[in-house]
Amino acid sequence: MAGPDRHRRGRRRAKKRASIAGPLALAAVLVLGAGAGYAAWHKSRASEGSARLGTDSVPATTTPPAPATTADGDRSPSPTPTTTSPKPSKKAAKPTASATTSAPPASVPKHGTGYFTVARASGAASGQGTIRRYKVEVEGGISLSATDAAHEIAVILADPRGWTADGHDGFQLVSSGPADFVIKIATPDTVDRICGAAGLDTGGEVNCDVGATVVVNLKRWMLGSPEFDGPIAGYRALIINHEVGHRIGHHHEGCPGPGKPAPVMMQQIKGLHGCVANQWPYDSQGRYISGPPVA
Template sequence: MAARDRRRRHGRRRAKRRASIAGPLALAVVLVLGATAGYAAWHKSRATEGSAALDTGVTGTTTPPVSGTLADGDSSPSPKGTTSPKASKKATKPSASATTSAPPTSVPKHGTGSFSVAHASGSASGHGTIRRYKVEVEGGISLSATDAAHEIAVILADPRGWTADGHDGFQLVSSGPADFVIKIATPDTVDRICGAAGLLTHGEVNCDVGATVVVNLKRWMLGSPEFDGPIAGYRALIINHEVGHRIGHHHEGCPGPGKPAPVMMQQIKGLHGCVANQWPYDSQGHYLSGPPVA
């Protein structure tokens, strides 16, 4: 009996020791789990705020993702449900078409086939033989005959133009006799007029037929990929080249790499190392020549 009592008392003491240890351990586990859950909830909240700040720059607000392509032309969309800072900024930027007018990329192929004379005239420029000329513009196109005539008159009166030779001059007239006529026409009409003289313009280039200089509206409005100057410069090249034929000049080639292309060079066919140029003479009155071309 005494032995059994001793064993019972010893078992009770061990059970008490285990209980005294298990209680604090369970409490510690509960505290650790609670802290972990609290940290996870806090971290999730901070991550949401961080992504909002990344999208909009303002904590607590979000910007809907941009669908499709981005406004800056990048074809790679942002990851689903998120928007990068660059995408948010670009998405609100207005497109170029909304603020600027694009230059023309085409012209009408044909007009009415009839021409209107510009009601414009001016004083003679140059010396020697003064050639009177008229300017006509085909109907059915958005081009003022008067404006075109004034622009051509300025070109032919420029000191770097043909008047620099000392024996050729020009005068714009709107009535009476004229030595030649400058017609600005659509590509189809140019082909018809030039083709009647056996010249194939293929809807692209200008020609000089009899007493008529035929200017292709396509070249007048769009210029040439070989000419890297402003459109006004290319118009000067057109007029000076065709009027050059009128006063007896023939085609010339490139005089050498890096040199100005002669105005009588067919620059639309390539510069061959020369630099695009629209004037027969330089500012010192020297003729910008090249080797003859058959």
């Protein structure tokens, strides 16, 4: 009896352990499954968060460079690529005056270096008869191109209303070799020094003709004369024609009458006395514009 009873009691204990182990195993499975699911969910959230953090930590656009400083010191925005040409700024659209149309300066320097630069310019002779070779020199320390001045003077002396209209006088601009006379453009103080050495009083205002030198006052070249109501180019023609007129033997003349053109040999800067300002020795018909001689 003892043997069968032990076997029955053993089977009952095994069933009891099995009935307990089943729920425990299921609980363990549920716990493990829940842990694995949480781990997977947490990993997914962490990856998503890192992705968002990574996106937010990188700027969507790079910071544009600092705006460039323009030459005038104003700040201008950096250029952006575009398929059309940018509109020009108002400043760029404004026309700039050329050297020939700009107003004369309010003042000119009184002093220069006292040394002269020969214009490196030459040209063909104009006129007939006696051809006088001439050079153009400009004093240092002033804002005037010797070459530009020489070309302007050459145009004046070659004009058909100039001294070549007489058929006996001609001129040729040269930059080297012998010359019959020299045209110097100098500051007022230098003009006074050169002209004063010959006993002439130019007072820092006017031009002179000394020996083989025509001395042009920079003040008159740049500012003209209050007695001359034409353009500055016209007054420069008067200066050259008057002084070169002395070179070829002409003397001062007076006003021929009210309303008539002033002779180029008239000292127009001292007043027109009823005449009309004029810069040419001859009119367009080739007639000499004369006046009474002045002692």
